[in-house]
Amino acid sequence: MQVWDWEISTSVWPQASGLDRRELGCAEKYQKQVSPGAREMVSAAQHLEEGRFEEGAACAERALGLFREAEGESAAIVDACRLVVYARQTQGRLKDAHELAHAQLEAFAASDALAKARMLLLLSQINHDKRGRRNRERAKEWASAARSAFAELGETRLEVIKQHGNPLALNETKQLVDAALPLLRAVNDCLGEGVAMHGMACARALAGLLDGAADAGREALALFRKARRRGLEAFELHCLAAWMLALEDTDGAIKAAEEAMQIYMEEPCGLSAQPGVLQILMKAYFIAKDFSRAFACAQGAFERFQEANDRRGQAVALDMLALGYLHSGDFGEAAKLAQQQASLLQEHGDRPGQARALRLRCRLSVQLQDFNGAIAAASEAAAISGDLRSYPEKAAALQLMADCQMRNHSLSEAREAALQARQLYRDLLDRDQEVLALLQASQCSALSGDTDLAMQTASEAKELAKRAARRCAEGICWHTLASLHLDWGRLADASKMAKKALTCAKRCHEHKEQARSLLLFIVINLMISKEYEADADAEAEATSEAGEHFRRVEEKMEELRLLAQRASEPFCTACSSHAVAAVQLHRGSYDEALRTAQTAMTAYEESADLIGVLHMYLLMGKAHLTRRSFREARDATEAACWFGEQLGFRSIEENARTILQEIQAREAELPEPQLRRARVPEMPNVPKLDVQALDVEVLRDVVQLFVKVLIGSDDPIDPERPLMEMGLTSHLAVVLRDHLAKVLPGLSPPLPVTLIYDYPSITSITQLVTTSAEVFMQV
Numbered sequence: 001m002q003v004w005d006w007e008i009s010t011s012v013w014p015q016a017s018g019l020d021r022r023e024l025g026c027a028e029k030y031q032k033q034v035s036p037g038a039r040e041m042v043s044a045a046q047h048l049e050e051g052r053f054e055e056g057a058a059c060a061e062r063a064l065g066l067f068r069e070a071e072g073e074s075a076a077i078v079d080a081c082r083l084v085v086y087a088r089q090t091q092g093r094l095k096d097a098h099e100l101a102h103a104q105l106e107a108f109a110a111s112d113a114l115a116k117a118r119m120l121l122l123l124s125q126i127n128h129d130k131r132g133r134r135n136r137e138r139a140k141e142w143a144s145a146a147r148s149a150f151a152e153l154g155e156t157r158l159e160v161i162k163q164h165g166n167p168l169a170l171n172e173t174k175q176l177v178d179a180a181l182p183l184l185r186a187v188n189d190c191l192g193e194g195v196a197m198h199g200m201a202c203a204r205a206l207a208g209l210l211d212g213a214a215d216a217g218r219e220a221l222a223l224f225r226k227a228r229r230r231g232l233e234a235f236e237l238h239c240l241a242a243w244m245l246a247l248e249d250t251d252g253a254i255k256a257a258e259e260a261m262q263i264y265m266e267e268p269c270g271l272s273a274q275p276g277v278l279q280i281l282m283k284a285y286f287i288a289k290d291f292s293r294a295f296a297c298a299q300g301a302f303e304r305f306q307e308a309n310d311r312r313g314q315a316v317a318l319d320m321l322a323l324g325y326l327h328s329g330d331f332g333e334a335a336k337l338a339q340q341q342a343s344l345l346q347e348h349g350d351r352p353g354q355a356r357a358l359r360l361r362c363r364l365s366v367q368l369q370d371f372n373g374a375i376a377a378a379s380e381a382a383a384i385s386g387d388l389r390s391y392p393e394k395a396a397a398l399q400l401m402a403d404c405q406m407r408n409h410s411l412s413e414a415r416e417a418a419l420q421a422r423q424l425y426r427d428l429l430d431r432d433q434e435v436l437a438l439l440q441a442s443q444c445s446a447l448s449g450d451t452d453l454a455m456q457t458a459s460e461a462k463e464l465a466k467r468a469a470r471r472c473a474e475g476i477c478w479h480t481l482a483s484l485h486l487d488w489g490r491l492a493d494a495s496k497m498a499k500k501a502l503t504c505a506k507r508c509h510e511h512k513e514q515a516r517s518l519l520l521f522i523v524i525n526l527m528i529s530k531e532y533e534a535d536a537d538a539e540a541e542a543t544s545e546a547g548e549h550f551r552r553v554e555e556k557m558e559e560l561r562l563l564a565q566r567a568s569e570p571f572c573t574a575c576s577s578h579a580v581a582a583v584q585l586h587r588g589s590y591d592e593a594l595r596t597a598q599t600a601m602t603a604y605e606e607s608a609d610l611i612g613v614l615h616m617y618l619l620m621g622k623a624h625l626t627r628r629s630f631r632e633a634r635d636a637t638e639a640a641c642w643f644g645e646q647l648g649f650r651s652i653e654e655n656a657r658t659i660l661q662e663i664q665a666r667e668a669e670l671p672e673p674q675l676r677r678a679r680v681p682e683m684p685n686v687p688k689l690d691v692q693a694l695d696v697e698v699l700r701d702v703v704q705l706f707v708k709v710l711i712g713s714d715d716p717i718d719p720e721r722p723l724m725e726m727g728l729t730s731h732l733a734v735v736l737r738d739h740l741a742k743v744l745p746g747l748s749p750p751l752p753v754t755l756i757y758d759y760p761s762i763t764s765i766t767q768l769v770t771t772s773a774e775v776f777m778q779v
Contacts, residue, residue, distance in 0.1 A: 030042055030079075036066050037063045037066035037067050037073075037076060037080075038063075040059045040062045040063035040066065041059075041063045041076075041079065041080065041083070043059040044056045044057075044058075044059035044063060044080075044083050047059060048086060048087060048272075053087045054087075054349050056083065057083075057087035057088065057091075060080050060083035060084045060087065061084055063076075063080045063083075064084065067080055074114075075114075075115065078104075078115055078118045078119065078122075081101060081119070084097070084100055085097040085100065085122060085125075088100070089126065091349060091350060091352070092350070092352030092353075092388060094126060094127075094131055098127060098131070098135075101119055101122045101123045102123060104119055105119040105120065105123065113149060116149070117146050117149035117150055118146075120145050120146035121146040123138075123139070123142045124139045124140075124142040124143035124146060125139075126139075127139040127142070132428070133429065181193060181196060191223075191227040191229060191232075193223050194220045194223030194224045194226075194227060194229075194232065197216050197219045197223060198236060198239070201214075201215075201216035201239065201243075204216060205243055210246050210247050213243050214240060214243045214244060217236055217243060218240065220236050221233060221237065224236055230263055230266075230267055231263075231270065234260045234263035234264050234273065237259050237263070238260045238273070238277050240252075240256045241253045241254075241256035241280045241281070241284070245280060245283060245284055245287075250288050251288075253280065253284040254281065257277050257284060258281065260277045261274060261277045261278070261281060265304075271304070271305070271308055271313065272310070272312075272313070274304070274313060275301075275305075275313050275317070276316075278297070278298065278320055279320065281297060282294050282297065282320040282323065286324070295321070297320075298317050298321045298324060301313070301316075301317045301320075302318065311344045311345075311347055312344075312348050312350060312353070314344055315341045315344040315353060315357070318337045318341040318344065319337075319338070319341050319357065319360070322334040322335075322337035322360065325337065335364035335370075338358075338360045338361040339361055341357040341360075342357035342361060351384050351388055352384075352388060354384060355380075355381040355384040355385050355390070356393075358378070358380050358381035358384070358397075359377070359378065359381050359396070359397055359400060361373075361377040362381065362397075362400050362401075363400070365377060365404075371404050371405075375401055375404045375405060375408065378397050378398075378401035378404060379401055382397035382398050385397055391427070392424075392428060394424060395420075395421040395437070396421075398418070398424070399417070399418065399436075399437060399440060401417045402414040402415070402418040402421065402444070403440070406447060411444050411445075412444075414440075414444045415444035415445060415448075418441040419437070421433075421437040422434055422437035422441065425437055431464065431465070431470055432472075432473050435464055435470065438457055438464065439457075439461050439476065439477065439480050441457050442455075442457035442458040442461065442480065443480075445457060446487070451484075454484060455481070458477060458484060459477075459481065461477045461480075462474060465477055471507045471508045472505075472510055475500075475501045475502075475504030475508065475513055476501075479497075479501040479516065479517055482494045482495075482497035486520075486523075486527075491524055491527055492528070494524045495521065495524045495525055495528065498520045498521040498524055501520070502514060511563065511567040511569055511572055512569065512571050512572065514563055515560060515563060515567075515575040518556050518559060518563070518575065518579070519560065521556050522553050522556050522557060522560070522579045522582065523579075525553045525556075526549075526550075526553055526582055526583065526586050528545075528549045529545075529549040529586070530546075532545040532549065553583065554583075557576075557583065560572075560575060560579055569607070570603045570606040571603070571607035573603040574603035574604040574606075574609065574612055575600075575612075577596050577600035578597075578604075578612065578615070578616065578619075580600075581593045581594075581596040581619055584596055585623050588626075590623045590627045593623045594620055597620050597623070598616075598620075600612070600616050610643070613643075614640045614643055614644060617636045617639050617643075618636075618652070618655060618659065620632075620636040621633045621640065621656070624636060625659065625666065630663055630666065630667050633663050634660065634663050635732065636729070637656050637659045637660050637663065638660065639729075639734065640653075641657055641660065644656060683709060683710075683735070683739050684709060686702055686739075687743070688742075688743050688744075689702070689743055689744055691744055691745070691746050691747050694769070694770065694773045696770055699766055700762060700766045702740075703762050703765055704716075704762055706736055706739055706740065707723055707736065707762065710728060710732045710736060711723075711726055711727040711728055711732070712727075719762040720761050721761060722760040722761055723760060723761060723762070724756065724760065728756070736755075737756070740769070744769065747769065751769070
């Protein structure tokens with residue numbers, strides 16, 4: 001159910017690095033030379049191939065110094081600069097790379113036009129990404145100047161081969177490739193033709209034309225195979241895997257990535273390219289829910305990297321293993337691996353990677369309720385990104401820290417961190433993220449009880465979004481303001497603001513935001529209608545007002561129903577059913593409300609919206625409480641409370657505790673003890689099962705036995721039928737998970753918190769345990 005963010009390191013992501021590893025090929029011509037500079041170039045290339053970037057950069061810098069001392073070595077100087085820049089880019093030190101290239105550009109004489117053109121191209125490649133808007137514009141200018149210089153010098157092939165890494169428009173790239181292909185074919189240059197087609201593929205990918213990118217990539221792959229360049233063949237397969245994954249062709253992505261990995265494992269210098277393929281392959285495995293192959297792949301890669309003493313590769317493999325444990329719900333093991341990964345990256349000198357690992361460690365610590373550890377990890381990540389002048393990453397780490405501090409009740413510190421993030425986004429001219437940081441600061445003030453400051457900050461965010469013409473961000477601000485007014489009981493103002501949020505969402509054509517705003521408007525107006533219905537002092541007027549607000553509710557319900565039908569998105573369907581259930585509860589149709597809430601819950605699960613699921617538990621708890629079904633009310637509310645606590649949704653947890661107090665008070669009024677909430681049935685004493693020699697039939701019988709006891713049935717249970725349809729409540733689902741864990745000691749990864757929602761039947765639970773046992777044996 002839970003969807004986890006992926007932070008992919010650009011140093012191992014094919015579209016980010018392009019064919020940058022071809023820079024290492026510039027050292028091949030020095031292998032037969034005997035000069036000190038040539039020897040340093042060969043050593044530099046070897047270090048870089050093996051992932052030792054600091055040593056490689058040092059060798060390349062020594063070569064650069066030697067070439068500068070000699071005369072007429074412009075081409076060698078460019079080659080040495082390319083190796084230094086490749087090392088610094090891979091380490092995330094883009095500013096250092098830029099300063100080196102820019103200084104060398106100015107040092108070249110005006111007569112050395114080819115060397116200057118190559119340095120312009122190098123500057124363009126350095127600055128085209130992750131260097132801010134101003135540098136991106138300069139990168140375009142440098143790329144254009146380099147292209148013109150190459151054309152004047154008659155270096156057409158070099159021009160086309162290098163265009164893939166620059167931010168040129170798709171039509172410009174197409175013109176260049178179309179012009180170059182006849183020349184390349186005329187001299188039977190399969191390699192050059194393949195690189196040109198790869199450039200076209202990347203241009204299409206950057207323009208969002210992924211189908212076209214995949215087609216051009218397949219042509220490039222065929223050409224690299226014809227040229228018998230195994231390294232480039234593997235790289236193109238890597239790119240194809242990434243594009244296929246984006247196209248949701250998971251099987252195709254797995255096939256391409258596995259083939260790329262096999263080639264890199266066979267190639268003598270393929271070790272440094274394996275981490276990037278591993279990331280793509282693992283993500284595809286996770287999407288396909290093939291956890292057994294995912295764990296085996298990551299573990300095998302880790303052992304290869306460990307044997308080769310490749311710390312960068314070990315770090316990526318640990319990252320993938322951590323994500324695997326995270327997907328399976330073992331947050332503790334995932335957190336340990338994330339910390340181990342951060343330490344390895346620190347030793348390796350990969351500070352951007354270290355910061356990324358620390359951000360993952362922060363998220364995992366939150367899941368483990370270790371807020372102090374989470375705050376420490378986010379703080380360290382922010383400090384590292386600040387030292388590197390990676391301000392977007394620093395701002396993201398500050399927002400993570402603010403979220404952790406809110407959960408840890410350090411609200412003033414949380415607000416300060418959010419405002420620091422806001423200032424960074426402001427300097428970066430990222431208005432959307434600036435708005436979100438302000439809303440985070442507003443939330444801190446609201447939780448601390450400072451109503452005026454919370455409203456003021458949210459209003460500032462709204463005005464900022466409005467001035468910047470960010471309609472979607474403005475809609476989120478109106479939604480936040482409406483929620484604030486709702487929390488403080490200002491229902492009339494909340495209704496107006498929910499309506500404005502809806503208007504913004506419609507202008508942006510955002511179906512999910514429209515559904516969210518419509519649902520909020522419906523809930524607010526139901527509450528207003530209920531207030532008027534309870535007003536006994538002005539009965540006639542109150543009845544009229546209640547009717548008017550209910551008419552608005554019905555109008556928006558129909559609008560939401562049509563939106564869900566038109567959008568065909570699970571989240572919109574969930575919101576529509578949620579609204580219907582709320583209206584049915586308002587009307588006193590408790591049985592219908594419960595059935596509709598179950599439908600909404602299923603749709604929320606399908607859309608991976610866990611908060612929506614928990615809201616449905618709260619609604620079902622209220623419905624059961626109103627109809628005096630105290631046991632069912634407690635089951636539903638305790639589930640919301642427990643999951644809210646486990647997953648860090650504090651507002652859900654607090655709301656659930658309030659309902660539980662009301663249930664307790666109502667139960668205390670019951671005259672007869674036997675009418676009080678029944679206890680959980682006594683579970684049978686089942687011998688522990690050996691995870692290393694698990695009998696699937698015995699396991700299935702144990703699961704069926706537990707379920708039959710919990711739902712009070714003596715009849716056989718259909719193993720394919722969802723258990724919650726048969727009477728297994730959320731509270732009893734927790735009991736089932738806990739007892740299965742007791743009879744399966746040592747199972748790793750352990751059964752997830754959301755077991756019954758991700759694996760709703762006896763068959764699916766049995767398959768999960770069997771797969772986990774296989775993974776346990778392999779790992």
